[in-house]
Amino acid sequence: MTARVKICGINSRSAYRASVDAGADWVGFVFFPHSPRYVTAEQARAIATEDGPPRVGLFVDPDAAVIASVLDTVRLDILQLYAGEKTCRAMRARFGLKVWRAVGVASAADLPDSDEGLDGFIIESKMPPNASRPGGNAAAFDWTIAKGWAAPAPWLLAGGLTPTNVAGAIAASGTAAVDVSSGVETAPGEKSPALIHDFIRAAKT
Numbered sequence: 419m420t421a422r423v424k425i426c427g428i429n430s431r432s433a434y435r436a437s438v439d440a441g442a443d444w445v446g447f448v449f450f451p452h453s454p455r456y457v458t459a460e461q462a463r464a465i466a467t468e469d470g471p472p473r474v475g476l477f478v479d480p481d482a483a484v485i486a487s488v489l490d491t492v493r494l495d496i497l498q499l500y501a502g503e504k505t506c507r508a509m510r511a512r513f514g515l516k517v518w519r520a521v522g523v524a525s526a527a528d529l530p531d532s533d534e535g536l537d538g539f540i541i542e543s544k545m546p547p548n549a550s551r552p553g554g555n556a557a558a559f560d561w562t563i564a565k566g567w568a569a570p571a572p573w574l575l576a577g578g579l580t581p582t583n584v585a586g587a588i589a590a591s592g593t594a595a596v597d598v599s600s601g602v603e604t605a606p607g608e609k610s611p612a613l614i615h616d617f618i619r620a621a622k623t
């Protein structure tokens with residue numbers, strides 16, 4: 419099985435170039451100030467200077483004014499939101515962009531059973547409420563929870579994926595798309611072009 423790939427937390431020209439060259443299907447920019455991958459809108463614009471795959475902008479507890487100000491500076495194609503479904507629908511209507519809602523999963527009961535009027539889901543480990551960030555923690559969950567899920571919308575498997583485990587994760591979950599950040603870094607926020615190539619090769623072979 420092969421899968422489409424999103425490389426998240428792009429914060430350098432070298433990471434962007436490696437993602438484009440290796441055939442990433444999406445690139446993600448983290449607009450969450452407490453993240454080690456945080457970029458400003460100006461930095462994202464300076465990184466994505468040439469054409470590449472669709473750009474995903476990640477926002478936590480999104481504020482419409484913040485998203486609007488980012489969109490004034492840099493083009494985004496998809497919003498990845500850490501928010502409830504009502505807020506996600508409101509942002510979709512307000513900005514006319516596709517919205518993927520991030521869903522923390524600990525058991526099959528956490529998997530969405532309707533499309534919620536949205537365009538897709540990021541399915542990743544459920545973090546404790548006091549976690550410093552709701553994603554990007556290199557935390558894997560039991561991927562077999564998603565196997566056989568009648569997904570109501572497109573979805574990406576995320577959390578704790580690496581070049582070494584991604585093929586097993588695709589097989590175990592049945593996903594058609596994967597999302598990685600920590601697993602292609604040498605330290606939090608330090609993307610490795612070599613690991614980006616390794617990951618995409620492993621997911622698409």
Ligand SMILES: O=C(O)c1ccccc1NCC(=O)[C@H](O)[C@H](O)COP(=O)(O)O
Nearest residue numbers: 426453553554556576577578598599600
């Ligand atoms: O990357 C972050 O710092 C981050 C902060 C706040 C919310 C989400 C965040 N990242 C999410 C992602 O990068 C991906 O969608 C995915 O969860 C990657 O997780 P991992 O490969 O385990 O770092």
